[in-house]
Amino acid sequence: MNPVSLPKELQKTDLPEWLCRADEQGLLIAPGEAPEDFAGRIARLQKELQSNLPADIPEVSASVREKAEKITGALYGFRADWLPAYYSTCETGHFSAGVSVLQDDFLPLVYLSGAFLKKNRHRGYNAAETLAHESVHAARIAFPDSSSYDEYFPCQVHASAFRRLAGNLFRRWYLPVLFLLGLYPPLLPFPLLILLKEFLLLRQIRRAGKKLRSLGLRPEPVLLRLSDAEIRELASGRLPACLADQTSWRYRIFFRRFVLS
Numbered sequence: 001m002n003p004v005s006l007p008k009e010l011q012k013t014d015l016p017e018w019l020c021r022a023d024e025q026g027l028l029i030a031p032g033e034a035p036e037d038f039a040g041r042i043a044r045l046q047k048e049l050q051s052n053l054p055a056d057i058p059e060v061s062a063s064v065r066e067k068a069e070k071i072t073g074a075l076y077g078f079r080a081d082w083l084p085a086y087y088s089t090c091e092t093g094h095f096s097a098g099v100s101v102l103q104d105d106f107l108p109l110v111y112l113s114g115a116f117l118k119k120n121r122h123r124g125y126n127a128a129e130t131l132a133h134e135s136v137h138a139a140r141i142a143f144p145d146s147s148s149y150d151e152y153f154p155c156q157v158h159a160s161a162f163r164r165l166a167g168n169l170f171r172r173w174y175l176p177v178l179f180l181l182g183l184y185p186p187l188l189p190f191p192l193l194i195l196l197k198e199f200l201l202l203r204q205i206r207r208a209g210k211k212l213r214s215l216g217l218r219p220e221p222v223l224l225r226l227s228d229a230e231i232r233e234l235a236s237g238r239l240p241a242c243l244a245d246q247t248s249w250r251y252r253i254f255f256r257r258f259v260l261s
Contacts, residue, residue, distance in 0.1 A: 001059060001082060002081045003049070003082060004025060004045070005021070006021055007021075016249065016253070019038075024077070024257075025079065025081070027045075028139055028140065030144075031143065031227040044106065048104070049107070053109075054084070057086040057087070058087045060127075060131060065081065065131065067127075068128045069132075071128065072157065075157060076220060077221040083135055083138055084109050085109075085112065087112050087113070087116060088114060089115065097112065097113050097122050097123055097125035110134040112131060133155065136153050137154055143227060144228070151169075151170050152168040152201070152205065155168060178194060204232065205223060207234070208234035213260070221258050226242070230242065
């Protein structure tokens with residue numbers, strides 16, 4: 001784990017570049033967040049990282065970290081090498097490969113199953129993909145609560161096409177339960193309605209991505225940095241303020257970092 005690298009003098013002399021440096025590390029300015037509020041949040045995070053981490057728990061290996069950072073870097077344009085990540089079956093439980101938690105409602109911590117200490121795969125999950133998945137959750141901790149794409153973005157890091165397509169179904173515990181109830185014929189409408197909802201969500205985000213591409217932007221990293229409301233606007237053909245206002249900080253980040261080559 002490395003410290004957050006953000007020169008304070010750069011914040012004063014070139015704020016857009018400072019914000020881009022933060023963005024590269026998975027420290028994303030949230031929709032509606034003012035730069036001064038963002039700076040305060042990052043300062044608090046840096047303080048917490050120095051003084052408030054778990055002890056006597058093995059850290060995730062450097063090789064797993066590097067592989068996970070390559071995944072998030074290629075897909076979403078960030079490498080969160082500052083993110084605290086540990087092996088602990090006590091935290092994940094025996095049936096989960098990984099989990100991200102917020103300590104004191106502020107500090108993101110990632111735990112991978114202790115089984116990954118001995119092997120690279122556990123219950124069909126890859127250690128690096130699991131860390132990348134949880135890193136995406138950590139990157140969006142300051143975003144408005146999402147009911148639509150909580151698991152969509154993290155699941156796109158997986159090599160499995162099934163997880164990329166169906167993973168968002170697990171954003172709420174009751175959705176797969178209702179889906180499985182459809183195995184009982186009288187309850188067939190439940191899975192049909194859930195499938196329809198998932199189809200509409202996928203169509204919406206694909207339309208939004210197509211709109212971003214028409215603006216000359218890479219869709220995947222920009223979509224990650226949008227709220228549900230902004231994604232809906234894009235999908236309907238309208239530009240949210242962060243893309244319509246060229247003076248907005250997020251507009252500057254997007255067009256500095258994610259222009260199509």
